[in-house]
Amino acid sequence: MKKIYISLLAMSLAFTSCQDYLEEENLSNVTTEDFYTTATGYESLLNANYSQLRDIYGSEPWLFSAGTDMYAEGRNAEPVGLSQYTELNSSSDGVALLYDECYEAIQIANMAVYYSDLTEQTSELQSQLGQIKYLRANAFFLLVQTYGDVSLVTDYIQEPVLEFSRTPAEEVYSFIISELEEALTMVNDGAYDGHVNRRAVQHLLAKVYLTRGYESFGNNTDFSTAATYADAAIGGESLTIPFEELWMPDNGMNSETIFSVQYDDASVTADPTDLGNQQAYYFGSYLGGSEVAGDAxxxxxxxxxxxxxxxxxxxxDERWDATFMIEVFDRYFDYYDVEDHSTLEVTHYFEPKWYANNDTYMTDYIAAHPDVEYHEYGTYDASVNPNLDYETIIVKKFDDPDAPFSASSSTRDIILARLGETYLIAAEAYLQAGDEATGLARLNEVRQRAGVADATLAEFNLDYILDERGRELLGEYHRWFDLKRTGTLVERASMYHYLINENNFIGLNGNLKIVRPIPQTALDLNQNNDFEQNPAYE
Structure with a gap:
């Protein structure tokens, strides 16, 4: 048995209900061992694996997004270590969250794999086990990208262990790929209903192969394999849903959604202000926290x-208006609740750059909306704003008009994989495999849906792909991994984040802070004296 520290939380399952996943069971008169050997019990164990996604993705998204080229702090301070790197160490705020939650997810998955040999053998068991293998592989993929070499634990540990070692990243990637390729033969091939299906596995396999292709231990066929899996996930489907419609609050289960973290109102009734997710909460301007719920x-x-x-x-670019709330009405949510916007009073307007030198446009707009606060281009990004309401441009694509008035209250699904990104994975994979023409065709599918001109072969390169990913995926939980994968984290964060320069990344003995440090809590409990911290950190 490989050894790893497993927190007490990982030793006790929390059966939190997920949309379409979990029905609560009364376990008071049955032992855990007996319960999981029944079809009903194993279904609950599967649901517990899905529930863990909420703990990984549902709270503070620093590890996914902070310290990149696209996001910086506004009124509320970010964790300085993760967002600016100068004070990044093993005890920094937020460093341990992904480490702890992913290993808890792995422990729950290992339990499900263990009981798969003991439980009632049903017609659904193979598909269920394939879904669990996908979820376990996803947790390891997050870990190996974030921390480098990590402990590869595949056994169900039934008591805490205080000694563990690190497995080389190359071996972790090999395990992830083997798990996903096995899952591909096990899961169902139907439309997405909230459960892992073949398309979800193909999408993740494409991303794993793409990511490994950049590593020193990557295979020379990784990029072409990534392209093949991405095309399989695309399956000939075009991007036909308008971008605005794609992100309407009640449209999370549209045909382009490949995999998501599931929420619904019923699943958070026990604590509606804490059991939802925080995606909408973090990616937008402060809009009046003291106002009456529903106004902002x-x-x-x-x-x-x-x-x-x-x-x-x-x-x-249709993604501009679909991503940002350019016109803010007197009551913010009237954008969603009132069909005829022509009758509504505009109180804030954020000027796009293409009108920045057009004084006539500004004069005419203010004349048409005399009560508007007109935010000129260049005055509403993260670097220039005082601590006032509505001073940064508002990311609206995650808005949840039905959410209670609190931070962790959104019950919109968190989209982890969707078809637009699959096209961009294919574009990047084909580019790196040397087939620029096919890669450009995949990228231009994304641009055509957005209503902008095709990119040309002359401008098609990695930087262009990263820019396109920024336009298409703003606020979705990919950016830090995109920059880390492509080796552009230091360059791009230093160039575009106003609080970061290249020196911020210099760590111990001149090593760069590319991977995050192993959390101090894990180090303190480890009795393996040969265990090493990542090179840039104490």
Whole structure:
């Protein structure tokens, strides 16, 4: 048995209900061992694996987004270590969250794998086990990208262990790929209903192979394999849903959604202000937290768009209006609740860059909306704003008009994989495999849906892909991993984040802070004297 520290939380399952996943069971008169050997019990164990996604993705998203080229702090301060790197160490705020939650997810998955040999053998068991293997592989993929070499634990540990070692990242990647390729033969091939299906596995396999292709131990066929899996996940489906419609609050289960963290109102009734997710809370301006619920959403004023993120968009790009709330009405949520917007009073307007030198446009707009506060281009990114309401441009794509007035209250699904990103994975994979023409065709599928001109072969390169990913995926939980994967984290964060320069990344003995440090809590409990911290850290 490989050894790893497993927290007490990982030793006790929390059966939190997920949409379409979990029905509560009364376990008071049955032992755990007996319960999991029944079909009903194993279904509950599967649901517990899905529930763990909420703990990984549902709270503070620093490890996914902070310290990049696209997001910086506004009114509320980010964790300085993760967002600016100068004070990044093993005890920094937020460093341990992904480590702890992913290993808890792995422990729960290992339990499910263990009981798969003991439970009632049903027609659904193979598919269920394939879903669990996917979820375990996803947790390891997050860990190996974030921390480098990590402990590869595949056994169900039934008592705490205080000694563990690190497995080389190359071996971890090999395990992830083997798990996913096995899962591909096990899961169902139907439409996405909230459970892992073949398309979800193909998408993740494409991303894993793409990521490994950049590593020193990557295989020379990784990029072409990534392209093949991405095309399989695309399956000939075009991007036909308008971008605005794609992100309407009640449209999370549209045909382009490949995999998501599931929520619904019923699943958070026990504590509606704490059991939801915080995606909407973090990616937007502060809009009046003291106002009456429903007049304005409560947001943290952190992870605000940088000037680079705002400048990515060009006139005519449908993603601009679909991503940002350009016109704010007197009651914010009337945007969703009132069909005829022409009758509504506009109180805030955020000027796009293509009108920045057009004084006539500004004069005419203010004349048409005499009560508007007109935010000129260049005055509403994260770097220039005082601590006032509505001072940064508002990311609206995650808005939840039905959420209670609190930070962790959104019951919108968190989209982890969708078809637009699959096309961009394919574009990047084909580019790196040397097939620029096919890669460009995949990227231009994304641009055509956005209503902008095709990119040309002359401008098609890795930087262009990263820019396109920024436009398409703003606020979705990919950016830090994108920059880390492509080796552009230091360059791009230093160039576009106003609080970061290249020296911020210099750590112990001149090593760069590319991977995050192993959390101090794990180090303190480890009795393996040969265990080493990542090179840039004490």
């Amino acid at each position: 959403p409560y947001r943290s004023y952190t992870l605000c768009p940088t000037s680079y993120a705002i400048d990515l968009f060009e006139q005519g």
